[in-house]
Amino acid sequence: MAAAASSQQQPVLTYWDRNPPFAAVALAQAANVALQHAADLKATNKTNATLKFPSGEELVGVPIILKFLTRLGAQEGSNLYGPTPLAACQVDQWIETSSQLVSGQQFEALCGRLSDYLSLRSYFVGYGVTAADVAIWGQLQACPLWKKVRQSPAAAHLARWFDHMSSLPACAAAVEDLCPTKKREAAAAADTAAGKGGGDVGSFDVGLPDAQMGKVVTRFPPEPSGYLHIGHAKAALLNQHFANIYQGRLLVRFDDTNPTKEKDEYVENIIKDMQTLGLQYKTITYTSDYFPQMLDLGERLIKAGVLYADDTPVDQMREERMHGIESKRRGRSPEETLAMFKEMQAGSEEGLKNCLRFKLDMQAGNKALRDPVAFRCNLTHHWRTGHTYKVYPTYDFACPFVDALEGVTHALRTSEYKDREAQYYWILEQQQKVWPGLPKVHIWDYSRLNFVYTVLSKRKLTWFVQTNRVDGWDDPRMPTVQGIFRRGLQVEALREFILSQGASKNVTYQEWDKIWTINKKLIDPVCPRHTAVAAAGKVLLTLEGAPASPESSTIAKHKKNAAVGSKTLLKLGRVWLDQADGQEVQEGEEVTLMDWGNAIIKSVSKGPDGQVTGLTGVLNLAGDFKKTRLKLTWLADVPELVPLTLTDFDYLITKKKVEEDDDFEQLVNPTTKFESAALGDVNMSALKKGDLLQLERKGYFICDVPYGGSADKPAVLFSIPDGRTK
Incomplete structure (x- = not known):
């Protein structure tokens, strides 16, 4: 119908x-x-x-x-x-x-x-x-x-x-x-x-030009020069969202025009991240698929007088563009430029000295229009095409052409490219003149995602990896998709955070607290509760009236959600407490042992350094927990306790907002990883990698390394920020 x-x-x-x-x-x-x-x-x-x-x-x-x-x-x-x-x-x-x-x-x-x-x-x-x-x-x-x-x-x-x-x-x-x-x-x-009334979804009523229901095509074009970070995730999810709104489709295309920076590893992990984000696409294409067409297109534009070969040294060219000075090679004839383009494709000595530039407007106030480069030589092995090509199109040349060729109707990109919008349209117009049938593409820009104490430049993130300041691209301190998910962020929290901002053009610096607060709301209802005691200075409480040998009972892992399951609780006359709790209790005070009942502290022993070395008490299960000041977590002193390494992290950068002219290496935080040993309840031996949990009174964690069965193979847990704890 x-x-x-x-x-x-x-x-x-x-x-x-x-x-x-x-x-x-x-x-x-x-x-x-x-x-x-x-x-x-x-x-x-x-x-x-x-x-x-x-x-x-x-x-x-x-x-x-x-x-x-x-x-x-x-x-x-x-x-x-x-x-x-x-x-x-x-x-x-x-x-x-x-x-x-x-x-x-x-x-x-x-x-x-x-x-x-x-x-x-x-x-x-x-x-x-x-x-x-x-x-x-x-x-x-x-x-x-x-x-x-x-x-x-x-x-x-x-x-x-x-x-x-x-x-x-x-x-x-x-x-x-x-x-x-x-x-x-x-x-x-x-x-x-739209956020005007406190809702959680930002406005997407942006009036995409010429958008027709069922015909909108957006694209996500990652460059395989690093892993996806949270800014790329915003781009991917916004493009997917607009495609969904208009019942259109999303294209994925790797922008692989710079073999110096690109690797198979990056491609494989970007695909992995796109699957994690839930992007819906049928196929993946590569800009390198279109290298033959773009070489042909380059020749057509040379013959049309739009491109010229230039052997001006890079630094001099940059200086001339800055001051609006025309290159001495700007008047080269199409025949001379065409011959030099052949030399560039052959990778000859003379060809390697040249690039192809658009003959645009060297007097333009917008410097992006001052004869940008269209092709440049590169002898580096290309991850996909090997040494087949010696010359590669720039992003400025390739993007409009391939967008149009693949049928993209709306190219969404961050507002940092706003000054290049006129360039995009001009280049596409020249390409359409010599390549009949190329359709029009509309650009819509939105604000780049920025976070405080965070760098999202691939060059800078690569530096952190190469200098071993982090353990890799998936390090939980990194703002990469794999890094933040390894830290415990849920994909739906990321999606909700991105959509809450809509397609705004306002450039702001986001606090990480907001996204972690959304995450907490999602994980708290389903997180099993466990107990851990810090190993350093742990205090033994000896209880009268308690079992002399371990007694086992079954309790809920989550008091408000029975679907989370049940766990084993061991009770014994000897229980471990945190040193911090030992410092708080007073002789004669009645306290509550969580999930067990009340106890009255009879004695507090301390060493010369003021550290609590032992406690004695007596169970008082008839006591009222509503009347006690302290609610204490505890663990029965049994050999089955699970050794843990609790890991917390700080920002990689010490400055809230990094400026373009900052020497960011001077802003690197010297200490960003903090580990402490702990003992966990017996149920934690079954934790698997990626399991989420809450340690009572200690916060939310994600299991990064499961328990290996011995003291030297502890379970490694990463703390998950909750949006409140600094």
Whole structure:
């Protein structure tokens, strides 16, 4: 049922005007399916929405109508059923579930369950909008009770998701079309989604020029000269998000035009990171795929008088560009330049002295327009093409051409390239003149992601790796995707943080606290709780009335979430406490031993240095924990305790905001890694790499190295910032 079908051939959707089918109308628009709709004036609250076909056949009920429209949209190229057959089945299940979202006693409870489901997700199925999201959004939009329930903390994640869905063009249009009286409410929801009302999703209502539903193509073009960092993650996720909003597609292309910096290792790890981020793309291309076409294009532009060969030394060329001085070679004839281009391709002695430059405008106030370089020689082995080529296109030459050739409609890039926007359009225009059929590409710029005490320059990050200031690109002190995930950041926290900023052009320096606060909200409900005691100065508390040999019981790993599972608790008359707690307790004081009960401290022994060397006490299980000052973590003195290395980190840079002219090597923090030994409860022997946990009263951690079975092979845990602890 194509959008171009005549109105006589289109089915008609009828409904009770007090229960508009928001989901069906929004889904039809998102799927590019033509659909007529009209309120049935004879309908009542018992009337189901009905899709009536010219043949006389009907589909009755919103769920089956949504499934039909989604299948129809799949024929038009939409991805509303997700990328796999499994995803399609999940979409169908959620469409059925959406029908339960009607006012009643179970409505609030169901919203709570949906919110919990979204606590670690952006969408109900996969990494993009599907018919499942549209179905649930439509039911909530139509339910009067939702306006009240959405204010509940239990529905926070669902409300965040709902605001995002309401900001999408298809959903906003459905509200305006079906319920004009709700225009002000829709505007308020859009304001909330834009951050004006405290919502968690930033504004993406940027009005992409000439954007058409189903036809927008964005691209993520990483250069394989290092691992992806958090700034690249923003670029990737924004490009994916815009592709999803317009039901378009995302292209991934490696910009491999500088063999001096590029490696297989970087390509492999960038692909790994893109999979972690959940990018949806069908294939990966490489700028090097188009080297033959670009050499051909270079020759065409030489013949057109657009390019000239220049052997001016690099430093002199840079100086001349700075002062607007034309090169003495600018007047070279096309024939002479063409001959020199052949020498460059051969890598001859004379050819290596030259580059090709655009003959643009050396007097332009925008220095990016002062005859930029289009091709330069490089004899370095290319990671993909070997020594086939001796000359390579620059990014300025290659990017517009390959964008257009691959069908990119909108090139999103950071505002630091704003002064190169005119250059991009001019170069593409010259290429279009000699390469007929190249389409237009629109540029949209957004703010670069900056963080305090952080450098995101690949050159500087490479320096940290090469000088062994860090243990590699995935070091948890590095702002790389692998580094921050190894530190314990969850991909959904990163996604939520990026989307909360929208497509703003305002350049700011972000505090890391915000992203870690989002992360804490996601992991706290699902983190198992464990206990650890610092090994240095640990204090033995001997208890009267306690078991002489270990007694085992089973308790929940998370008191508020039974689904996290259970763990073993060992009780014994000898328990270890932290030295800091030993310093706090006083003789005669009643304290609470967490997960056990109260005890009264009888004696406190100290050494000459003031360190507590031992404690004695007596259990008082009848005591009231509400009346005690100290709630202490403890571990039974058993040989099965797990040796731990607790690791914390500091910023690599000591200056909050690094300027361009700073000597950043002088700003390097000399000490950034802090390790301490501890003992963990017996359950921690089962920790696996990547497991998240909370150590009671010590914070959140991620297991980097599991316990190796002996004292010299401790489990290594990395602290996860919570957004509050400095």
